[in-house]
Amino acid sequence: EVRLVESGGGSVQPGGSLTLSCATSGFFFRHYAMNWLRQAPGKELEWVSAINSEGRYTYYADAVKGRFIVSRENTKNTVYLQLNNVETEDTGIYYCAKGPASYYNAGDSFSDFPYWGPGTQVTVSS
Secondary structure (H helix, E strand, O other): OOEEEEEOOEEEOOOOOEEEEEEEEOOOHHHOOEEEEEEOOOOOEEEEEEEOOOOOOEEEOOOOOOOEEEEEEOOOOEEEEEEOOOOHHHOEEEEEEEOOOOOOOOOOOHHHOOEEOOOEEEEEOO
8 A cells, every 4th residue: 555644844933944754655665756745725736846766856846946955765765855944935735745757747747646645734934
């Protein structure tokens, strides 16, 4: 059974940092790209970041580029998202999702991500 579980969410002040983790099981983690997405209150789901299977290539939405860092540890079947210099607009539920292939494809839609975690809440507030 494929399983993804996010953790590390919480409350943080603007300008602060937080690191999210996504522990996975049930598939060959090292063979797949992984994605992070988020949904802010009252807004649509938004793709945030991706990392290819080897961890060599990373991708970011413009809104988080330069502030967030995605990484992975294939020996631990875990992907991370480090949130730095957070803004109130970063508030939302953050999800990790298994990609359909080893590489990230900017043309992928959310329906192309077959497995998701339940999400972890991040609240940025002073």
